[in-house]
Amino acid sequence: MSEDEPWQVRLRLTDSDSVQSFESGSDLLLSDHTPWHLPLQTDAKYCAALWKLLMRDGVSEKPTHVGLPRSKRNTQTPISEQEDVGEIPANRKGPSSCGGPNGRKGPISRRRLRDHNSLLLAILDGLVDRGDKSYSLDEDDSLMEIEAIEIPTKRQSIMRARMRNLIKQYTKRNIQTLIPLRLRSSDYMDLGELTRAEAQIHGFKTFIKYTWSRNGHLPRSLPFPENARGFLYLHAPLDELIATWQIRFRITDSDSPGSFNSGVDLLWPDGTPWFIDVGTPKDPRWALPAIQERLQYTDVDQPAPDPLIQSLGQPFRVDFQQKQLKLRFVGPDGRAQYFPQRSPFRVQRTTGYPFYNPYTGSAMVCFERYSARTSVLRTGETLVLRILKILTPVVTLMPAHTRELSMRELARQLPIPEEGALVMVQNGESDLGTRKVRYHILEPVPWSVSERTVEHPVVQAILDGQTSY
Numbered sequence: 265m266s267e268d269e270p271w272q273v274r275l276r277l278t279d280s281d282s283v284q285s286f287e288s289g290s291d292l293l294l295s296d297h298t299p300w301h302l303p304l305q306t307d308a309k310y311c312a313a314l315w316k317l318l319m320r321d322g323v324s325e326k327p328t329h330v331g332l333p334r335s336k337r338n339t340q341t342p343i344s345e346q347e348d349v350g351e352i353p354a355n356r357k358g359p360s361s362c363g364g365p366n367g368r369k370g371p372i373s374r375r376r377l378r379d380h381n382s383l384l385l386a387i388l389d390g391l392v393d394r395g396d397k398s399y400s401l402d403e404d405d406s407l408m409e410i411e412a413i414e415i416p417t418k419r420q421s422i423m424r425a426r427m428r429n430l431i432k433q434y435t436k437r438n439i440q441t442l443i444p445l446r447l448r449s450s451d452y453m454d455l456g457e458l459t460r461a462e463a464q465i466h467g468f469k470t471f472i473k474y475t476w477s478r479n480g481h482l483p484r485s486l487p488f489p490e491n492a493r494g495f496l497y498l499h500a501p502l503d504e505l506i507a508t509w510q511i512r513f514r515i516t517d518s519d520s521p522g523s524f525n526s527g528v529d530l531l532w533p534d535g536t537p538w539f540i541d542v543g544t545p546k547d548p549r550w551a552l553p554a555i556q557e558r559l560q561y562t563d564v565d566q567p568a569p570d571p572l573i574q575s576l577g578q579p580f581r582v583d584f585q586q587k588q589l590k591l592r593f594v595g596p597d598g599r600a601q602y603f604p605q606r607s608p609f610r611v612q613r614t615t616g617y618p619f620y621n622p623y624t625g626s627a628m629v630c631f632e633r634y635s636a637r638t639s640v641l642r643t644g645e646t647l648v649l650r651i652l653k654i655l656t657p658v659v660t661l662m663p664a665h666t667r668e669l670s671m672r673e674l675a676r677q678l679p680i681p682e683e684g685a686l687v688m689v690q691n692g693e694s695d696l697g698t699r700k701v702r703y704h705i706l707e708p709v710p711w712s713v714s715e716r717t718v719e720h721p722v723v724q725a726i727l728d729g730q731t732s733y
Contacts, residue, residue: 573593591603686710
């Protein structure tokens with residue numbers, strides 16, 4: 265660079281850490297396609313650390329006119345003979361800021377470049393993928409870059425802490441699930457000392473904040489506690505409505521999902537659990553998949569979607585007033601097959617009378633493998649239902665045409681559902697082609713799915729244990 269041109273510090277983007285890649289690289293550009301730079305002003309204290317680096321690398325002295333207009337250049341006294349500028353005050357503002365993509369200033373760019381932090385901020389800005397508006401970073405690689413930077417200043421540790429905070433803030437977090445039983449190591453988050461963190465949850469972008477309001481005052485954002493490392497999860501109490509569900513943060517000692525149960529919830533300053541309200545969130549789209557997923561095996565008395573059965577023992581909710589069980593079995597390839605079954609909680613007094621549901625209530629149930637023991641039942645292994653938990657109390661409901669039917673007769677036709685027991689029926693039903701054959705059984709037997717359903721390869725894979733949930 266000639267003496268007539270202003271000296272600048274620029275950032276050269278390269279495809280590797282090799283020195284040879286410098287020539288083939290390109291300078292970091294602002295939104296107006298001009299090179300980003302730091303003007304080397306000899307009388308600016310924020311340049312002191314940069315000048316020390318340059319002089320260590322072979323620059324004999326500081327030109328007096330570097331970075332100054334011609335009218336203000338002073339060539340009388342070499343800067344090398346002047347008094348050392350000393351340490352840099354932390355509150356002095358730098359000369360410029362970096363523009364964001366598409367001509368807008370991004371979160372990093374809105375920060376004024378300050379004194380000796382300017383170079384570090386520029387390096388961070390160079391690490392950012394300029395085409396990604398989410399400002400995603402690879403945290404481990406970026407921290408290694410920051411650790412490799414050497415700047416002679418007593419505030420070095422403070423600068424590194426600030427940079428770690430920035431890197432953590434703009435690190436991409438992709439949350440796959442909010443259900444505790446399905447958490448993965450990739451769902452682990454480090455929110456320590458951040459004022460907000462960006463995350464992709466179920467494909468939706470959102471920001472997580474530690475906003476606190478006390479005694480009716482306006483809420484203010486606080487940094488997350490230093491130990492805020494763990495998992496976001498859906499807190500869905502079994503005895504509460506969906507409107508009261510919350511997204512909470514479980515602090516754990518590692519990124520292993522197995523450490524979830526031994527962890528503790530993140531708390532507000534007053535000691536109550538930190539949460540995001542699911543009932544009335546500003547942008548509820550990212551919470552809906554978790555709610556739908558939870559409803560497949562929750563005991564909250566709300567309408568549940570058609571269950572997706574992926575394995576034996578998977579809990580799902582049924583209502584005793586359902587006319588049909590709309591079951592979808594998922595095979596090893598992830599494809600679901602639809603197998604509607606007449607509800608085992610419907611009975612018919614006798615031929616010619618309509619079917620009816622004599623019980624109200626709901627329960628959590630699951631499928632189990634069952635081997636038929638009589639010649640009347642289907643031979644071989646089949647699927648039966650076990651009642652895991654009664655969610656709402658069972659109440660007997662007698663239609664008008666069955667009022668003369670005694671409770672004893674009803675209990676013999678359809679035993680009352682009991683927690684922990686199999687779903688029992690008196691009359692079985694078998695599908696033989698398109699013709700249904702009725703047969704009478706003296707003793708109640710476990711209800712089971714149809715033969716046609718059991719014979720399907722997807723259901724056979726579940727019976728053989730080839731799938732899991």
